[in-house]
Amino acid sequence: MSGELAAALYAATQTPLDAPLQIIAADARLRDALITKVPLWEDRGWIGIANAPLWQQLVNRLRQRIAVTTIKPAHEEHEKALIKKAKERAQQALLLNNVTTLAEQPSGPFTVSGVKLAALTQSLAYKGIRAKKDAPIRRGRDRNLRDIQEHFKTTYNTRLSEQDIWKGVRHVDIRNQIKDFLWKTLHNAHRCGSFWLNIPGYEERARCSWCGQTESIEHILTECTAPGQMTIWNMTRSLWENKGLRWQSPSTSEILGLGCRKWSYNDKKQNHGATRLWRILISESAFLIWKLRCERVIGHEEEERWAHSSNELRSRWASTMNQRLHLDAATTHPRFGRKALRRDIYADTWHDAVVDNRALYTHRSREGVLVGIPSAGYELDPG
Ligand SMILES: [Zn+2]
Structure with missing residues (x-):
């Protein structure tokens, strides 16, 4: 699917943010991935996802758009021909440039970076920690x-x-x-107790709202x-x-x-x-x-x-x-x-x-x- 993904990204980048965009895909996979899978991938911090940079740029570009965006699977022959052409163009763009220059760098407010804690499962976290060489030593864990x-x-x-x-x-x-x-x-x-002490404006949350003491898992349990x-x-x-x-x-x-x-x-x-x-x-x-x-x-x-x-x-x-x-x-x-x-x-x-x-x-x-x-x-x- 990476060819089609690159083509979609190419189309999204070439289309002004305030002009309607229709993405035609070979089948429903791209649409389904954008709707149902991307939120999961974001939650997981994109760990282990193939073509993550391309996906991230596409999602980022689509979120910045102010005009209507539609995605539909190709039914007509001429639509299939369009996809072929778009893939070739994207391929050329990729050959001429580097993948990351296909679109500008993801813009801040539209990007979710890191792993949402709620989605942090053990095996995922292990992968993330392994992937991140500079993972800080967890003093709390050792204690x-x-x-x-x-x-x-x-x-x-x-x-x-x-x-x-x-x-x-x-x-x-x-x-x-x-x-x-x-x-x-x-x-x-x-996210409880002293976690909040380091976040300016949220220090009050470090305390148990019921007892007033500094909250901790120990206190809660x-x-x-x-x-x-x-x-x-x-x-x-x-x-x-x-x-x-x-x-x-x-x-x-x-x-x-x-x-x-x-x-x-x-x-x-x-x-x-x-x-x-x-x-x-x-x-x-x-x-x-x-x-x-x-x-x-x-x-x-x-x-x-x-x-x-x-x-x-x-x-x-x-x-x-x-x-x-x-x-x-x-x-x-x-x-x-x-x-x-x-x-x-x-x-x-x-x-x-x-x-x-x-x-x-x-x-x-x-x-x-x-x-x-x-x-x-x-x-x-x-x-
Ligand atoms: Zn309490």
Whole structure:
């Protein structure tokens, strides 16, 4: 498609910004790419996209236009002939000049550079970091890794390598969206707290709008007094204790190390069901707390002291856990072949955490099984 892309760029450059432009393409691919793919590519910082400079220049030029631009697939013979001619002209332009002189350098306000954080997935970020030789050394990340190692050593007498921790946050039991959240947390890559201190005019955002303290992931997940974290952890605790296990309020290091945490029976044999449930419960709860905080702080920025109601918090947690349970149940289906979750592991994980254990063992009641939710008014100290 690069020939056609160059031709489109050539046409866009040759046409004044205030004159109508119709781009005729061989098929719908160019149009579809411009409409649906470019926003994704921009979000990803154009990492790994073929012909990225050409695309960027085309998009930039089209965005500057003030007259109508249309793109249509070629139907008539003469339209196909036009494309051939345009490709030749573009080719000549490319041969005579350098690709970048086909159009002027992208103009600032119309260009999105870098990677939008929301679109930063792990593998993409790895690629980006590898591609960028001068990536700054992430001091925050190193400190987080050290804190987790220290926590596991003093609390569980377990030595974790950095690789163990990275593997832990990518554990298959953690949903992809939450893997990204944990990965960003490990890199201090969230836009909260001290991130804003370096941005003139936005320093105020560094503080928690509810408590007035400097915000941090630690504050959000474990300390904030805004309705949210305490209720979510209380519900998590009650589910955990239903399983007959001892609760400990997770610290940030505990949350970030959740993929490495092993639970055992009294006889020291590993309790695989509990270990797996911990990964699920803690990851889902922590991520829900983060989402709730963003809804409150960003979604309701204009409403002073806006907060989720207790009922809303309870039902959000319940539906999150039920969805995760149903996802687990669905994954046991034989159609997933060797990738299917083993039914015994599934049942082991959720045994005593659901309303009726029998539902875990009947193949036909996947949707019928529900997480045991503490009754309303049931509150625990977050001890
Ligand atoms: Zn707070």
